[in-house]
Amino acid sequence: MGTNYKTGQSLDLKNSTVLIAGAASLVGSHTADQLLAAGTREVILLDNFSFGSMQAIEHLRDHERVKIVRADLLRLPEIIQATKGVDGVVHLAAYMSLGFSQTPWQAIDVNLRGVQNMLEACAINNVKKVIFASSNATYGYGTGIKGELHESMAFHSEGAPPAAILYGASKIMGEQLCRTYLQQRGLDYLVLRYSTVYGERQHYRAANALYIMQTYDQIKSGQAPVMPGDGSETKHFVYVTDVARANVAALQSPTTDTAMNISGPDAVTTGELVQLILDYCGSNLKPEIKPDPPGTVRLTSGGAFYIPHNKAKDAIGWEPQVPIKEGIKRLLDWRKQNDTP
Numbered sequence: 001m002g003t004n005y006k007t008g009q010s011l012d013l014k015n016s017t018v019l020i021a022g023a024a025s026l027v028g029s030h031t032a033d034q035l036l037a038a039g040t041r042e043v044i045l046l047d048n049f050s051f052g053s054m055q056a057i058e059h060l061r062d063h064e065r066v067k068i069v070r071a072d073l074l075r076l077p078e079i080i081q082a083t084k085g086v087d088g089v090v091h092l093a094a095y096m097s098l099g100f101s102q103t104p105w106q107a108i109d110v111n112l113r114g115v116q117n118m119l120e121a122c123a124i125n126n127v128k129k130v131i132f133a134s135s136n137a138t139y140g141y142g143t144g145i146k147g148e149l150h151e152s153m154a155f156h157s158e159g160a161p162p163a164a165i166l167y168g169a170s171k172i173m174g175e176q177l178c179r180t181y182l183q184q185r186g187l188d189y190l191v192l193r194y195s196t197v198y199g200e201r202q203h204y205r206a207a208n209a210l211y212i213m214q215t216y217d218q219i220k221s222g223q224a225p226v227m228p229g230d231g232s233e234t235k236h237f238v239y240v241t242d243v244a245r246a247n248v249a250a251l252q253s254p255t256t257d258t259a260m261n262i263s264g265p266d267a268v269t270t271g272e273l274v275q276l277i278l279d280y281c282g283s284n285l286k287p288e289i290k291p292d293p294p295g296t297v298r299l300t301s302g303g304a305f306y307i308p309h310n311k312a313k314d315a316i317g318w319e320p321q322v323p324i325k326e327g328i329k330r331l332l333d334w335r336k337q338n339d340t341p
Contacts, residue, residue, distance in 0.1 A: 005315050008188035008256030009128040011088045019044040019086045022093030024052025026201050030244035046082055048072045056201050073114030079121040088251045090131045091118055101163035111170035115177050123185040130189040131250045132178050137168035149307045151259050190250045191259035199240030200334040219281045224288040231271025236307050238264040239322035246318045253316040260315055263307040268324045276328045
């Protein structure tokens with residue numbers, strides 16, 4: 001790992017209790033799996049279950065090293081109680097861009113006050129380290145997004161829908177709250193900026209991951225898959241088990257006070273993505289080009305940009321392992337086995 005980063009506390013997982021906020025989710029459930037496989041002493045799964053599904057963590061309900069806690073991020077006393085005796089926190093709970101479009105008041109509350117409440121509780125209870133789930137949305141959207149999206153890049157908003165900008169801005173503020181708590185209260189943290197996460201236990205809320213599911217549904221019903229453009233639009237996905245590994249590596253790393261991209265091995269165009277799903281289904285259907293209605297949120301659309309992950313390799317020793325073709329196969333295999341949205 002690199003030596004040019006600030007160092008703070010790292011966790012010995014076998015002697016640690018780790019809390020996952022927003023645990024009843026795609027990333028949360030897989031992160032719990034990875035933590036348990038790594039021998040973590042205790043894993044606390046915290047969720048208010050407004051979006052999260054008990055089904056996602058049902059396989060962990062009776063695990064001897066798992067504790068499930070129903071609590072609300074907006075109720076500080078509940079979070080203070082939940083973080084007592086906790087060594088590390090993986091903070092995943094958040095509204096995404098679709099939430100900012102549908103219920104912006106609630107989304108702002110959860111993505112800002114909810115983060116602040118968690119950081120305050122962690123500081124009060126002397127939690128050693130917080131991993132904050134951010135997003136490549138912190139680079140913005142629209143015409144200014146070109147080339148390599150490196151971690152020091154400025155935020156761009158020209159031409160983007162308000163919900164997308166609000167979501168990206170909320171993640172920037174969450175990151176800066178983490179920095180504030182390190183500077184003022186000594187709380188170590190790392191920020192992981194996820195690309196679009198997809199994989200088994202996929203939900204129907206994230207705009208780009210939702211596109212995979214919608215396309216599969218169309219093809220299976222005999223309809224031509226719909227593409228919003230000519231197929232050249234770039235999208236960036238990262239498989240959920242890779243993201244879970246990054247969360248675990250971040251907890252174990254002494255690196256603190258920095259942000260890093262967590263992206264997949266390669267970008268994929270919309271056309272390539274649709275063809276992968278067609279190939280999986282053994283279908284000869286031809287895509288129908290139909291532009292998105294005005295204001296539609298597609299998080300990583302825009303152009304031929306690239307999201308490097310070399311900083312994560314240097315800082316926490318992480319690299320993605322699952323290419324998009326293999327990831328699509330795993331996701332759709334799971335979908336077939338579970339047959340209902």
